[in-house]
Amino acid sequence: MEEFIKILSPEYINLTLSNILLNHKNDIYLIIETVLKIAAFYGGIMSLAGLLTIGERKISALMQDRIGPNRANIFKFTLWGLFHPMADGIKMIMKEDFIPKNASKILFTIAPVISMVPVLVVFAFIPFGNYLDLGFYKINFIILDSDLSFFLLIAISSLAIYGTFLGGFSSGNNWGILGAIRAQAQMISYEVVVVLSVLPVIMIYSASSLSDLTLKQSGTILGIIPNWGIFVQPVSFLIFFTAALAENKRTPFDVVEGESEIIGYFIEHGSMRFAAFMFAEYVEIILFSMLASIFFFGGWQVPYLNDQGFNLGSFFIPINHYLIVLMQLASFALKTVFFSVLVIMIRWTLPRFRFDQIMRLCWANLLPISVLNLLLTALIIRGIK
Amino acid sequence: MIRTKKIESKPLNFFEKIYIIEVIRGFSVTLKHFFINLFFPSKIPTISYPEEKVLLPGNAKLKSRHRIKLRSDGTPKCVACMMCSTICPADCIHIEAAETETPVEKYPKVFNIDISKCVMCGLCVEACPEDAISMDTNEIAGGAYSRFSNFQKDGLFLTKNELFIKLKDEKISKLGAANRLENEYGERND
Incomplete structure (x- = not known):
């Protein structure tokens, strides 16, 4: 009994709490930091996706x-039409939530979720800045840094096809199934090309994590050109851009949706289910833009800017650390x-x-070029070594 | 016998097959429009009706929204003969006649036009024996938010208030039988 009273006494609780705080100080800092980063980064992505619709x-x-x-x-x-995303959202919520008679209820319900989740998860691997040194604590601007983040990114983002396919397949509509089949063929084909087009960049910078890849794109080639992927691998960039556009199912490659012929995989999805598919598409655009800038345009790198300041040849201007962080985030x-x-x-x-043109472009043109590019890069790297 | 027409399509040259250069050409067109419209929004030909109204060119203004001409004393020239509402193919004119103290004897107590039904054929103007109704206000009817609210409140329903108007620098016309009668009596009274 006495022990129990001792445990319940305020002094004892205070002591334990302060002990926990002292022993797990770094863990608590990490939790706060991660929560703040998730809130800021995902908030930014969501608002940008909303802005992209208008x-x-x-x-x-x-x-x-x-x-x-x-x-x-x-x-x-x-406000120049800026209220339209809100109006769209209100309209979507007010609409009838409809499930067709022939649809498989469970798959029909979870398909929009499946199409959104992989796209959103992938953002955890994306470095959106270098680091912020607060003196007592250093914040890396990446939510989850892993040595394998490139491969995780490829693996998780390729799950997005399940949402698209299940959406069309579960709706019980023939047009939906046709759209889903087209989506399957197109997305799986172009995924091969996306990975093959990025591999030369990964090989040249010999980095498998995105933060490492961005860090290694600092400095310059020949003293003037920034050491970015686009200047090292221009062919790769063109292939990546085309293939990623096709994987996003955006308009030069939009037979999956085919607004004028079949409505595509989300033909039976109404109200917020449709909104989830649309929103996933816009978030995919943002993901694609971030990947293009990380692989080929140095991510958060500002040309000629290093940790201390602006540096070009013998020319040097020191800049405040916080200003550099801001410039990198803005970049x-x-x-x-x-x-x-x-x-x-x-x-x-x-x-x-x-x-047929889409499939021919993938298998007959882009794939051979990207494989050749990969082999050539490998040969050159081997030769230099 | 089936007749066929062979269409000769020009084979693509090397640069067109590569497609990148054609993409850049396409972009130069759309980007030109984009930046011109972004920096000079006044160059966009869209008219934000009903907030913004433009003058119609040439004789197009003779098929704009209706009005009833007024006499010099401010009374409408219309004598409620019902010719316009009879000939109207869309049946959009509603007139209720009433008596006046003047020698003309009749005038429209209610004169409504539902512009949402009107087909802008101009037969009412042709039919009018008094040269009272005309379509020369230079206003385009349409683009309204509500069909039955008043024309002044961006609606499509015209009543006396909007119809019985005098245009700027308009000469008072003395055409029309009843009108001449009124004019003569008016002059005699004067």
Whole structure:
């Protein structure tokens, strides 16, 4: 009894708590840091995806000499159409949640979730900045740093096809199944090319984690050109860009959706289920933009900027550490937004390919070129060594 | 016998087959439009109707929204003869006649036009014996949020308030039988 009272006494609890805090100080810091990073990074991605939905409509409008959506307002205050994503969300929630008679209920329900989760998980491996030194603590701007992050990324992001396929297959609609079959063929084919096109970059920088890859893209080639993947492997970049665009099912390669013929794998999905598929597509655009900037445009690297300051040849300007961190974060954000806008612009510029053209482009053109590129890179690296 | 027409398509040259250069050419077109419209939004030909209204070119303004002309004393020239509502193929004109103290004797107590039904054929203007109804207001009807709210509130329903108007620098016309009668009596009274 006396022992029990002793344990319950405030002094004892205080002592234990302070002991725990002292012994596990680093763990607690890590938890707080990770939660903050997840909140900031995923919040940024979600808001960018929301902005891309209105951005797509505005950009397409400007390219076609139209004004674009500008009527959603709160108290007659339109904010250049920025309320339209909100209006879309409200509309989607208000719609009837419908499951067709022939559909498999469980698969039909979880398919949108499956299509969103792998895409969102992959962002954990993406370095969105270098590090922030607070004096007593150092924050790495990456949620989960792993030596195998490149392979994890490929493995997890290739799961996204299950959502697409199950969505079409479970709906019990023939058009949906047709879209799902096309999606399967297209996404699996182009996944091979995506991986093969990135491998030369991984080989040249000899890094298998994305943070390591970004770090090794610092410095310059020949003193002027930034040491980025695009300048080392331009062919790789073109193949990666095309193949990743095809894997995103975006417009030059959109027979999967085929808005004018079959509606595609989400034909029976309405309300928020459809919204989840659409949102997954926009998040995939962001993922693709981030990967393109990490593999080929140095990720968070700013040209000629190292840990101390701006450095070009014998020219050197020291810059505050916090300013450098800000510049690196801004650089990554800017590259991501640039590629996202480029992907949207490609949709509104290029005509669609036929399905046979898509498959021929993959297996007869891109795959041989990427394999040749891989072999050539391997030979050159071997020769130099 | 089946007749066929052979279409000769030009074979693609090397640069067109590579496709990258053609992509850049396509981009130069869309980007030109994008940046011009981004930095000079006034160059976009879209009119934000109904907030923004443009003057119609040439004789197009003779097929714009209706109005009833007024006499010099402000009364409508319409004598409620029902010719326009009879000829109207869309049946969109509603008139209720009433008596006046003037020698003209009749005037429209209610004159409504449902523009959402109107087909803009102009037969009412042709039919009018008094040269009262005309379609020269230079306003395009349409693009409204609600069909039955008033025209002034971005609706499509015209009542006397919107119809019985005098245009800017308009000469008062003295055409029409009843009108001439009114004018003559008016002059005699003066």
